[in-house]
Amino acid sequence: MKSGNIEQFKHLSQFRDLTDFNNNIEQWMIDLKAKFTKSELIALKRLIRFSAKVAGICNAKIQTLVSACHEAGQEISRSTFERMLRKAKQFGLIQVINTFKENGKQSHNVYVFQRYQIVSDSPTIDVPTQEAIDVPNNETSNLSKTSNQNNINKRNEKVSDNKYLVDKLDGSFTSSRVPTEFRDLVKCFYDDYKTIEELWKIIHIQTYYLSYYTQHDRLELAIDSFKQLVRNIKRGHKVRNIFGYFWGIVEKKLDDEYKSILFEVA
Structure with missing residues (x-):
């Protein structure tokens, strides 16, 4: 150049x-x-x-x-x-x-x-495989249950390791700042309080300066964006980092909304 x-x-x-x-x-x-x-x-x-x-x-x-x-x-x-x-x-x-x-x-x-992307020192959270996420709805929760049972067994083996216990808290320990509806949706796929809170944090960051956004607007944006994340994974999209991918989805929706507002004003 x-x-x-x-x-x-x-x-x-x-x-x-x-x-x-x-x-x-x-x-x-x-x-x-x-x-x-x-x-x-x-x-x-x-x-x-x-x-x-x-x-x-x-x-x-x-x-x-x-x-x-x-x-x-x-x-x-x-x-x-x-x-x-x-x-x-x-x-x-x-x-x-x-x-x-x-x-x-x-x-x-x-x-x-560059635009902001989540920076994390914690291990990358595994994304469900195509086979895992395509199971029927009545079997989907079994993925979480199996994972939870394994976590419980490990907790019993390492009950004295406080750091381990904190890292393995499930979705029920999610902060009250996260809307219940969003927590319950995400925990069906990622039953981990850290994951749920990080995803909601992305919504908070992206809409922080949008003064016209209500809590209900944020909730709708979060749910719609997460559903799109799941749909894309089911369709075979390779997602190495769900946080970065979720950020991109939310950002795209807000950009489209921004362009729509400009078009209406014009």
Whole structure:
């Protein structure tokens, strides 16, 4: 890609506007802030500020960004900035795109912030196989019952291991902040309080700044999105991470709603 004015890279932005970008950054920071050192966070925050003209895009030179930190009284080294970039790329926060001058020589990079995805240090939750999820409705609950029975047996064997007990709490231990209707639906497939709460957390994050959304609206969005998740799995879609996949479904529905509102206004 050829180097050029920031407007040249506007098509790379993944955000509707600056507010959308800031909302995503807030959620990234909840998960990633502790993974960066103090100096690395200074570098990251400076990069975020330089990505405001075109939401989520920055084409400033590293030296320019480092100098800006120094001018603000926050002295960091170039190596610290580069270390921050390596971490951010590893976590999926930033994509780095190389650019080239007219003569073919490499120019400075373009930094493209990515939309928020769930970052979790816990083991990935297994997605039901095609065969498992296609069983008749009256047999579906047997999957949960079998899993629960195995969990109970393991708890009896390791009753002294408190961490194990906490990790294996079923859907009945879900926080009261999660609507009962959504909890009862999800627990038919994932009878685990962590899974249910994480899925509802996605709904909360995605609708946090939608002031016109009522709790009933959120519930309808959550149920409809989860049903689509299950339908897609039944149809053979490969889902490696249900949280990231669920996030994408919810985001698509809200984007469609947003476009519909714009169309009505126009």
